[in-house]
Amino acid sequence: MGIRKFNNRIKKFKENELFQDEMLKHTETYLEYIQGITHGFSYAPFVAVEKKLDFSTYVPEGFGTGDCIVIGGSTLYVIDFKYGKGVPVSAEENPQMKLALGAYLEYGFLHNIEHVQMVVVQPRLFSDASEYKIPLQELLDWGEEIKPIARKAFEGEGEFVPGEHCKFCKAKVTCRARADQFTALDDFKQMKPPLISDEEVGAILEKGEHIASWIKALKDHVLKESLKGKEITGWKVVAGRGSRSYVDLDKAFQHLTISGIDEAVLYDRVPLTVAKLEKELGAKEYRSLLEEPGHVQKSPGKPTLAPTSDKREAVTNDVDAKDDFQ
Ligand code: SF4
Incomplete structure (x- = not known):
């Protein structure tokens, strides 16, 4: 793409009513990650962006878009940019592997690929990208493994297996297999009084979290359908x-004002929050005017529950003996 065409695209992008300056900061993180890989070679590696990738050899009618494909050394990099921050996405065991299959089918015959590295850059949630590197053979074996399952699913046969992957499924709200899974709270009816164990508390909470988000999705679905005129019992x-x-x-x-009401009654004068002011001033001016002279203090966030898979370090109020003596 020529530089003028590129600039025009950026200009148009900025004119969009949904555009926010913050977006450029996050796309910059994505760009820096790609540059980190490409600059690591002593030659210019192969790079393709926004590439439609066909993996129908493995999954009937399967295709997707690879945000960025890099091939350098003997590694194929499949990099995905996620702007959203609602669902944390890991590169490990991700359906993105199918895109990697598509990328290999597209470019494998031109390059000597031995490893595949799948990457998810999700800058609004994580400062580091999620990376998952596997030998090419492992990816190809996985492709062969899913081939018959994907064919069965495409033909409407096979088993429904609810799991984490359901959140990406169009049928997730009304899928019976998924609904049946949520009735599994009945399992807990067998629990013996008087107190449930810590393991049971953890398990109930985990199931409850899934049920809460399913109920919310069901409510949205019922609202949408009822507004269309459908009767939901x-x-x-x-x-x-x-x-x-x-x-x-x-x-x-x-x-x-003409009627004599004082301006002080009409307006609230509220100082901007640190985050908003940083956005207004820009990072550099914010640091020099506020952070460096010590006008900003950082306090840890309120303790919040998270599943053990969460990447943040666990915190506790327990004071150990060393802290006591200090
Ligand atoms: S919601 Fe149902 S159909 Fe969709 S992936 Fe889950 S089990 Fe399969």
Whole structure:
């Protein structure tokens, strides 16, 4: 792409009403990650961006888009940029492996590939990219393994196996196999009084988390369907609590001022939060004006529950003997 065409694209991108300066910061992180890989070679490696990859050899009608493909040395890198921060995505055991198969099918005959590195860059959640490197043969074996399963699923045969992967499925809200899984709370009916064990508490909480998000998805689904006029047994849509707003804010406030209402009554003067001010000032000015002179203090966040798979270090209020003596 020529530089003028590129600049025009950026300009158009910035004109979009959804554009925020913060986006450039995050895409910069993604770019830096790719540069870190490409600059690691003594020659220019092969790079392809936004490449449609066909893996229908393994999964009927299977295709996807590879955000960035790099081939250097004997490694094929499949890099995925995730701007969202709702669901943390790991490169390990990720369906992205199918894209890697597609990338190998596309470029494998031109390059001597021995390893495949799958990467997820999710800068709004993690400062480090999630990387998963495997020998090419492992990927190809996995491809052969999923081939018959994918064919069966495509033909509407085979078993429904609910799991983490369901969150990407279009049928996730009304899939019976998934719904059956949530009725498994009945398992806990067998628990003996008087107190449930720590293991049981952990297991109930884990199941409960999944149920809570499923219930939310069900509610959204019922609301959408009911608004379309469909009848869902036991539920209907009603008008929520209304709100009031000014017909014309400027005119209304002008009228209030003329009528003798003091400005102090009309406006709240609220200082911007540190995060908002950093965004307004830019990182450099924020550091020199606020952080370096010591006007900003950092306090740890409120303790919050997370599953053991969470990458953050566990914290506790327990004070050890060493701390006591200090
Ligand atoms: S929601 Fe149902 S159909 Fe979709 S992946 Fe899960 S088990 Fe399979």
